[in-house]
Amino acid sequence: MQRSAVSECQFSARSLPVLVSVPHAGRDLPVDIAAEARVSRCELERLSDGWSDLIAAPLLAAGARVIKANMLRAVADCNRHEGDMDVIDVTVPLRPRFGPPGRKARAGLGVVPTRLLGSGQLWRRPLSPQAFEARLNQAYRPFHTALAAARAALLARFGHVLVIDLHSMPSLPLSTMGRAAQIVVGDRHGRSADPAIAAKLMQRATEQGFRAAHNNPYPGGHIVTAMGAPLSRVHAVQVEFDRALYLNADGRADADRALALGEWLRDAVLALLPRLSASDDWLLAAE
Secondary structure: OOOOOEEEEOOOOOOOOEEEEEOOOOOEOOHHHHOOEOOOHHHHHOOOOOOHHHHHHHHHHHOOEEEEEOEOOOOOOOOOOOOOOOHHHEOHHHHHHOOOOOHHHHOOEOOOEOEEOOOEEOEOOOEOHHHHHHHHHHHHHHHHHHHHHHHHHHHHHHOOEEEEEEEEEOOOOOOOOOOOOOEEEEOOOOOOOOHHHHHHHHHHHHHOOOOEEEOOOOOOOHHHHHHOEHHHOEEEEEEEEEHHHOEOOOOOEOHHHHHHHHHHHHHHHHHHHHHHHHOOHHHHHHO
16 A cells, blocks of 8 residues: 655654655655656656655654655655646646746756656656646645645744755855855745844854855745745745765765754754744844
């Protein structure tokens, strides 16, 4: 029996106004979708944020609610808008549904990934309306339904929510200064969260010896855009970790290093919460 498309976890002993989204760490691939692939499973897994869900464990233990997509990102990308597809990747009857594609969709990385640099076309045929809807219903919509419900429940209980959209990234190329960022904090340039939150996360990252960047090259995707509402006291930030910080050369996770990153993230988030719960004045003053 195929398991649920989404895992939702929360420890009952303690609850925090923190929601952690893990959209790209899923490892399930339905048999019918696997049969449509023209590349190997290994190639499809290149799209995933391998084992990034391990980083969420300390926040889960501290009382955060964690929503994880269980299916491979190749099935459907939960960090894209439903309408973000390039029409060349779908059959003619489906094309009127989509407007001009975004930059990612033009590269084959829309809500259903279709092309990947170095692999070419991922699927044997363009997506039909039935195939597209099936993927959204199997993987994408259950994730967003769970995420929205958790956000609403936490906001009703606490009056404020901090959403952490958790990702990992390939090692970035060296900058002109020779130092590539290891952690990237994205808040849609202050639109999905008060800028003071990203500033505090950046500060703590630097204090712990990490090289951090703000909104460059990842300002945050669909999830923080949809979840964040700073004026309603819902602050959403995307946090990207360099995979070299917790994966070995063979792509396997180093559990100790992943746990250490998770503990850093937990401590950074916990340090924010008293100020968030007490007042928004500190946020406004930091602008």
